[in-house]
Amino acid sequence: MLSQGATVAVVSKKIGVSDYTYYRWRKEYSGVRVDQAHRLKELEQENSRLKKLVADLSLANASYQIVIEGTSYRERLSPHRRKEVLTTVSTT
DSSP: OGGGTOOHHHHHHHHTOOHHHHHHHHHHHTTOOHHHHHHHHHHHHHHHHHHHHHHHHHHHHHHHHHHHHOSSGGGOOOHHHHHHHHHHHHHO
16 A cells, blocks of 8 residues: 555554554564465464463472471471372373
């Protein structure tokens, strides 16, 4: 629409975004083809999913370490009890 002579304000209103959003998009995606922009969006979503997965696994690992090591001598678990706890935790 811009190539046909319409102003940024008119085009922005027609597609339902603000002028600021249009200029931000132009700055971020200038020179990027449509298929590249779609692929970038997919990669960002995948990256977000993987970061969340790593955070969840890190939390689980930290929980296991607390269970295995205990916080004091009295709270340390025997090898048999440690195996029971880990088996129970891993099946839930």
